Amino acid sequence: MKQEFLNTLTQTLGKDAVITDPAEIEPWLTDWRGVYKGDAQAVVRPGNTRQVADCLRLCNEYRVPVVPRGGNTGLCGGATPDVSPSNIVLSMDRMNRIRSIDTISNTLVADAGCILGNLRRAAEEEGRLLPLSLAAEDSSQIGGNLATNAGGVNVVRYGMARELVLGIEAVLPNGEIFNGLQTLHKDNTGYDLKQLFIGSEGTLGVITGVALKLHPLNQVRAVVLAALESPQQALELLRRVYGACGARLQAFEYFTDECLDLVLTHVDGMHQPFGQRHDGYVLIELADTANEDALQALLEEVIGQALEDGLCQDAAVSASLSQLQTLWRLREEISEAQRADGPHLKHDISLPIERIPQFIETAERRLRQVSPDCRLFIFGHFGDGNLHYNVSRPQGAEKTWAAEWEGRVADAVFGEVAEYGGSISAEHGIGQLKRHAFHQHKDPMQIRLMLQIKQVFDPNSIMNPGKML
């Protein structure tokens, strides 16, 4: 049966599109972090939507599980197959064509396998901005970005990936093509079915094409790093900056002094930005289409007033592009510095923004009852209420600590998130990593509806088994 399936698949898609050599398959079986490892009988690399449809139709007929794979930068093991040797990994990397860019309707239509960074650069060449931006943008694919409803650093201004989507083309598990690749800005004709694919993590079908909204290109930027004596000051500063700068507020990122210390320890060439240590920091970026001097003056005025009013302790305003980039690196290098520090427990949580300071206090108390000496690294997209609440082994503990303490630490963190009406996954999704917590914390009625939707789209359960649901 297995050989018959592979023969038919190879005859239909062509030899180039089907990899079966175990040595060649090997690199497709692990996730970016190296936490998960699975198995598969083949990796399939279709070159167009018709081939994706043929592949899924055959998989459905032979009941072969399909794991869609984008750039493999997901942090929850969603694109890694489980241990069943009957899986196929369906890689979208050959579907990387930009289909059109329109600077009147401000839309971009592309294959789902396009790398996000390439789409951003293509839009920029036409004088437009594709605002979705994340540290993994030069590896992740737009199809993966939509399948995870990615966030990133500009959500405070432009919203999550979902808010940029006008149309989707996708293939259903039975091989039918969902032809929703329209660029209309308005369409109120019944249920908006494309939304179901966004954030579905490959469990309903394969996204093959996307139509996205573009925005005016920002030509000027201004950045400040503000030092805080408490997270409460970040709240007050957010209120003040948003009120004064409105839509020009492009990013509002937070990190604690422990995160800064980690970056200074593990990343070459980084320097302490202030004469003394502070409790935490926010990095604020403003951006506009024109008038650099006015933007810089606005930022300086707002921050100057904030310093006078005691909303922050100190501030470093960028005076050049290289200073701006250096300030950003203090925030962006935190993930790499954590990787260098060793295995750690990631919690990508979201909270009502105004309750973040209180959460930081009570969550630490709760966590210390479980593990008094663990090290906490808190940073993230404060302006969206999204914290990366990461926990590392106590000083001197074995590197196996993270694996041993994972369950207890997650129970404490997610338990506290639930008390605040927050979410256990702000932007990374569920995948394999958070499946248990998802079923523990999500409203059972909503899970029942999701299972019913899954049944409608994928009655034979071939799509990405063991993920999310």
Ligand SMILES: Cc1cc2nc3c(=O)[nH]c(=O)nc-3n(C[C@H](O)[C@H](O)[C@H](O)COP(=O)(O)OP(=O)(O)OC[C@H]3O[C@@H](n4cnc5c(N)ncnc54)[C@H](O)[C@@H]3O)c2cc1C
């Ligand atoms: C350094 C770093 C920084 C990051 N920063 C952020 C951040 O700021 N914000 C954020 O949201 N995420 C961030 N991420 C996580 C990751 O980049 C995103 O989740 C990204 O959207 C995943 O895209 P991908 O193409 O790599 O998808 P993959 O990892 O390949 O897949 C992710 C999921 O989507 C499914 N999938 C992939 N392609 C398709 C498709 N065409 N059709 C259907 N299903 C598909 C997979 O089956 C899987 O379940 C970061 C990751 C790294 C490594």
